[in-house]
Amino acid sequence: MSYSAGERIELQRQRILKAAKRCFIAHGFHAAAISDIAAEAGISQGLIYRYFENKRAIILAIIEMQLVENRENLDRLQASTDFVAALGQAYGLWAKGDPELWHAGLHGEIAAESLRDPIVADALRRSEQQNRQALMAWFHRRDAEMGRRTSDEDAQLRAALMSCIVEGLAIRAVREPDLPPEILRAMLERMMPLVLGD
Amino acid sequence: MSYSAGERIELQRQRILKAAKRCFIAHGFHAAAISDIAAEAGISQGLIYRYFENKRAIILAIIEMQLVENRENLDRLQASTDFVAALGQAYGLWAKGDPELWHAGLHGEIAAESLRDPIVADALRRSEQQNRQALMAWFHRRDAEMGRRTSDEDAQLRAALMSCIVEGLAIRAVREPDLPPEILRAMLERMMPLVLGD
Structure with missing residues (x-):
C-alpha cells in the first residue's frame, strides 16, 4: 500500500x-x-x-480533531439508537479513562487552558457552535424520519441539553465509577426524553 | 484578635x-x-x-475542602430556592473560571489525576459517597417541608441527577460562555423538575 x-x-x-x-x-x-x-x-x-509551531497549535488541532470525531459519531447514530443503553455502556469506558473517547482529564486540561488563553477559548467556542449545528441537523433529520417537525429553537435547546448531559455523565463516570447501574439507567431514562423529545 | x-x-x-x-x-x-x-x-x-507531605496530600485535602464547601452550600439552600435563577447566575461565574467556585480546570486536573493515581481515585469516590448522602438528606428535608415523602432510591437518583447536571453545566459554561440566556433558562426549566420532583 x-x-x-x-x-x-x-x-x-x-x-x-x-x-x-x-x-x-x-x-x-x-x-x-x-x-x-x-x-x-x-x-x-x-x-x-x-x-x-507550539503546544497551543497542538491543542487547537486536538479541539478540531474532537469536532471531526463528534461528527463521525453522529453519522453512525440511527433514529432508533438506544441512547440509554449506549450511554450506559460509554459510562464504563469513560470511567476507565479510555483515551479514544471523551476523556475527563484531557477535556479538563483543555478547559483549564481555555481559561488561561483567549485563543484557545475562542477555538473552543467556535467548535461548540459547529458541534451545536451538527447536533441540530441530526435532531431535524431524526424527527423528520419519525414524521415530526422540530423548530430550530427546540433543536438548539435539545442539542445544548445533550452536550450538558453527556459531559456531566463523563465527569460522573470518573468521580464515581461504581455508580450502581440501576441508578445510571434510571437517570438516563429520565433525562433522554428531554433530549430526544420522544 | x-x-x-x-x-x-x-x-x-x-x-x-x-x-x-x-x-x-x-x-x-x-x-x-x-x-x-x-x-x-x-x-x-x-x-x-x-x-x-507532597502534592498528592494537597490534592486529597482539596477534595476534602470541596466536600465541606458543598455541605455549607447545601445548608444555605432553602426549600424555596429558585434553582433556575441560581444556576443561571452560577453559569456566568463558572464561565469566568472564578476559583472560589467549582472550577472546570481544577476539577479537570483532579479527574485527570484520579485516572493516574488510585489513591486520589479512592478519595474522590469516598467524597462522592458523602456528597450523595448530604444531597439525599437535603432532598428528604425539602420534601418533608413540602409535605411529601421520598423513597431513598428516589433521593439517590435525584442526587446523582443533580451532580450530573450541575457539573455538565459548569463544563458547558467554560466551553460555551456565550450560550444565549434564554436557552440556558429553558434547559434548566426542563431539567430541574427531574431533580426536585416538583
Missing part, C-alpha cells in the same frame, strides 16, 4: 496528535514537553515543529 | 490550600511545584512540608 505525499503528511500529523493526547493525559498540558510528545510519537522534535 | 495554636494551624493550612488551588489552576497540577505554592502563599517551602 502506498500513500501520496499529502496522505503521508496527514498520517504523520495524526500520529503526533495522538501522541500529544496521550502525553497530556499522562502528564498534564503544561508538564508535557514537546520532547515527550516526540518520544511518544517516535519521531524527532524538529519534525514536530514542522507540523506544529 | 488572637488565635489559639490549633486555630493558627488551621488558618495556615487553609492558606496553603488556597494558594495550591490558584497554582494548579494557573499552571496545572504537574507543572505547579511546591516552590510555586510556597511563593503564592508567601511562606517557606519547608513550612509547607510540615503541613503536607
